[in-house]
Amino acid sequence: MSSSVRSPDGTVVGFETLGDGPPMVLVHDTGADHTRWTAVRERLAERFRLHLVDRRGRGLSRDEATEYDIRREGEDIAAVAEAAGGGVYLLAHSYGALCALEAVRKTDAVTRLVAYEPPRPKPGGHVVGPEARKRMRAAEKPEEILEIFLREALRLPPADVEAMRRTPVWPARVAAAHTIPRELEVVQRMVFDERLGEIAIPVRLFAGTESPEYLRLAADAVAERIPGADVVPMRGQAHQAMDFDPDQFVGAVFDFSGA
Template sequence: MGELRSVESADGSVIGFEVVGAGPPMVLVHGGTADRSRWAPVLPRLAERFTVHVLDRRGRGLSTAEAGDYHIEREGEDVAAVVEAAGRDVYLVAHSYGALCALEAALVSTAIGRMTLYEPPMSTGEHRVVPPDTLDRLRVVAAGDDAEGILETFFREVIEVSTADIEAMRGTPIWLARLAAAHTIGRELDSVEAFDSSDRLSRIGIPVRLLLGTESPGYFRPAAELIARRLPRADIAPLYGQDHLAIDRDPEQLTAAVFAFAS
């Protein structure tokens, strides 16, 4: 384990993070139903080249001291606070919902030098991240305080993970971390559906690379393409043979992609 630190976000929430490695500053932002342990498969390699700041997003892990009502803009301020604690010209790497938080952070922080965003989820036209009936089912399950049911519904119907893969995760440390964060799924899915992908994103002038698995659910590509069009200096790179879980399935390819955009 690295050094544990914390910062106070703009709304007074306390955001905790772990610092490991040596080199230029990097901040990692995990996605939904997770905490900072999500990065464990790639963290040792990243820490060989960077001083890595691995945050727990609000509502979990080291960051349960939330202040005020939830909004994705507050998450952007959280990420920005950690980035500014990390230094200047920070390399920000984010996965899934964390990539949307990273976009919000880049709108308010000048300390970010570049970003790699692995499959930010966003509905575009007929390509819906969360069909209304799935969202309704998740709300019903959440009302019953059934963390296992929330996770299973999310994995099967939102990111299209097989039953075999879900069973393989069950009981592992990662699964337990996801159970602890299950209460955040509903608010984050609501934010996905309401995410503002307007021309405001054109204010993000830093280099941005969007990573896209060649086997990922179909809604990720149009989302990446739309975001890339909005950003002045963005491109899209493939993760060959991978889906939304390349952190687990092919950490070497993912790490190589992150390093390739490092300079």
């Protein structure tokens, strides 16, 4: 079932709902939409009522306000959490985890958060270098933007990119590719500061043991700022454990459910 809410700036934020149980809001990564949870959604829905968000600029979401700001994405997620009725378990991946960290400071409808590798470059470094970002801006096809992102930001080898191309969610990733450059600009400027110390709900970070170093360091940096937060490793996995080891991923999500 598809539903939507209107965010404070007028953007319509769409989401798909399924399952029974306490509410869980799922927030996807860069260059994706709500279908990125395909590998785990049915199992999660056995214990939770899922609200799978399409972040602004793609899929079920529409009427996006002109000026992009990650703080507005936080308002979007907060609005979905409030529509879900409160008591929400928020599960967010990559850039979506950055949006979730904004959201939990804007609403008390979220009562716990899993943030899987919210990205930030190493000090003085780049997630994607200036030359690659220039190639993205010059790309004639959305698929070229997506491929540059997967190779340069996630450090995926060509074989893994080709494997992703054969998955059912590839068309949705291509359709969302136009949002990648703006999100990379936010990531490049990202600072984890004292505002994270304002978060007073249980928070757990997931970090792949095989992920690029900058992602593992970023997860540690967030956990250090949030009182009581910890980091759980996705062993043998990188940035996409939900796709390549769904058993480990779902087990870790359930372990933090508080049930």
